Amino acid sequence: MELTALFLALLFATLRLATPLIFAAMGGFMSERSGVVNVALEGFMLSGAFVGAVVGHQFASAWMGWAAALLIGLCVGALYALFVIELKADQIISGMALNLLVMGLIPFITKILYNSTGSTPALLVEDRFRVEPLVMALLLVGVLTFWLYKTRSGLWLLFAGEHPQALLASGVSVRKVRWAAVCASGAFAAWGGASLSLFLASSYSPLMTGGRGFMALAALIFGKWKPVPAFLACLLFAFADAMQIRLQGVRIGEVEIPVQFVQILPYLVTIIALAGFIGKSRSPKALGQEGF
């Protein structure tokens, strides 16, 4: 009985911790599958987390925050698309620049709005999400999987990343497909951020994503740029995190496991996963290719 309870608690903690990662990984998936490298996921997440928290607090409704995160995600995604698709800036550098821009802009805005240096007021407990973002994350993975392999526009996305010339020859604008994909990427990753500030916590605090955007990117690569394996990779990372929380202070016989060892677990899992068990992970062929 107690074991079941423990297992359930662990399962729910894993799913909760995975939610922001899943959204961000799906965001990365959209962008990278269309052929655009995306290291700006962290920035997308931060902007979603921040705007979600501000609007959610303003209207005392998590759903309003969620909608606002969608909008800001589309905008930031469009900004990134403008730089890398229209202006053909280096994708890695623009991505990092976007991260830095968001990190710098948020404290600036909070100073004006709340006279604070980067945090927002908290949402009341009844205004927060209970499980909705988690359900939406699971749905998103399902929908994306279906869409990618079963619909015409899904195949456009695949071809934009694998063989853009072929897509061009069939009369579809690679540029437009990539634009749409990068905007969607922004929106999904922003939702990932919003699920942090509206679901896992109750307000925005400075740099609260704590590298989750990059973890999501690692999950995407580990998952071979496919939605379901990437989703599973997110679960694995979140599981390591949830285990880490429960293993702190656990004893094996007389010896207490040192907390430092337990805390490296998530990172250890990431490294082992990426270096050892992944097998061959092939990136989309035209990833990073410009000029369409």
Place this chain on the structure above:
Amino acid sequence: MVKSILTALLIVSFHISSYANPLKVGLVLDKGGKDDKSFNSAAYQGASKAEKDLKIDLKYVEATDTNAIENLHRSFARKNFDLIIGIGFAQKDAVKKVAAQFPQVKFAIVDGEVTAPNVRSLLFEEHEGSFLVGALAAMNSKSNSVGFVGGMDIPLIRRFAMGYAAGAKYVNPKINVSENYVGVTGEAWNNPAKAKELALAQYSKGADVIFVAAGASNTGVFDAAEEKKKFAIGVDSNQNWIKPGVILTSMMKAVDVAVYDTIKEAQAGKFTGGIVHFGLKNEGVNYTVDKYNEKLITPDMKKKVEEIKKKIIAGQIQVPDYYKKK
């Protein structure tokens, strides 16, 4: 000749300007930031009170990155600030280095010990205050189990944990105390999502009061307590107001008073280097009771904890100190 006259003029003008101008105080906050509602907020409150009351010239910055701390201190010193206050253990090395380079500038550091004639170290006896809130937690606990969530895993936070556990065990020797840390890097002060998961795990294992010492991550534990209808104990500032009815009490560190007094003494020209200790004796640490939690602390609990407090001050109870463990 001309040179020496100019130098003399410069010194005179500098003196005149330093008399005419208000005391310039630079405050370097730690990673949690001015609005962590906890440690850094307390420091900022003390400094901004001094700004209002004493008409000093206050500038504050936040060290978003550990590597930036030294530069922040140095740039204040270069701009001829009179007093520079570093908040947090992470600034120790930076203060030590910069204070040696600018012997004419006064420095103060909270939670770090630096021995230099122009540095005042403001140290708090966290274990004593933690002992009191540990005792309160044990008195309040019905499940015979209490928890501790620390921010970054450092000796300072272990000191909180050790005092807390000792306090809880003093009241109830059989009580179970679980102890968790958010992380091992500075990011741990800003990770409410993780702190919340830690708290949820502890609550599900039976704890019904959790003492949290994790800067801006504290809100995660408060959220968990609110959702699970359990209790939490705040830290550094009086955090009772954040979630009335959920926060049992707060282990207050009078960082605001320490900062304010240091500024005041510097202004009056009475600044001295050396170590200043803030313990239960001089109300540097304490538990808090106010209108937000007066219903949670029964008169009986209060009586008992006051007794314990007296015994600690009188030296009848020896609170274990993590710093002196080795």
